[in-house]
Amino acid sequence: MVGHGIAFEKLYQRLFEGQSLTVTGDAYQYKNLSKVRCGSACSMYPGCVSWAWEPSSWACNVFYFLTPTKTRTPALASTQTFGFIDGHFFENFPSPVSMTWAAAKSACQSRGATLVVPAHDEQAKLLMQWVGYDYAWVGIWRQPSGLTWFDVFDNVMGSLYWASGEPEDPFEWGSYRVPSRGLVTTPTTARTYLPLCKVLP
Incomplete structure (x- = not known):
């Protein structure tokens, strides 16, 4: 780690x-x-x-x-x-592993945390610098080809800071990639991403 x-x-x-x-x-x-x-x-x-x-x-x-x-x-x-x-504790996972979005959500929950959506792009950059990796799963999802995005608690998400050309249809799962400089949609296949987790004291 x-x-x-x-x-x-x-x-x-x-x-x-x-x-x-x-x-x-x-x-x-x-x-x-x-x-x-x-x-x-x-x-x-x-x-x-x-x-x-x-x-x-x-x-x-x-x-x-x-x-x-x-x-x-x-x-x-x-x-x-x-x-x-920014008022939250973000857990640093030991190393990137190949997992799906659902597995990333479970990995956070197993540590008493939740898959998080950073509040803005600058916060995301700080977090990615903290974990030391360029790719991470974040806590947003939508129905297949749907327009509404939800967090891990199924709350409707408001405006999100998407990377250029995003969100891309028909992908349903959210990630953050430093090279893209914003939130990115991703297929539900396993990716070598870190789960970006948040835990409150």
């Missing part, structure tokens, strides 16, 4: 500290905190940019400063790390 910076053109390397995993930089460290309490600790600190929680040890690290690095380090798959952007 690789940690990525929120600032443009920077990477942030994660480190092992005991059995828990952190990010390089300065952090407040807590023991015996649940994931919810760890996220709450970040939300209550104005300078928090990331937080990591290790379920096996209940160790929580709330980061208020990150140091840029040039390398990437493999990490424990069990560690759950989140970026704090």
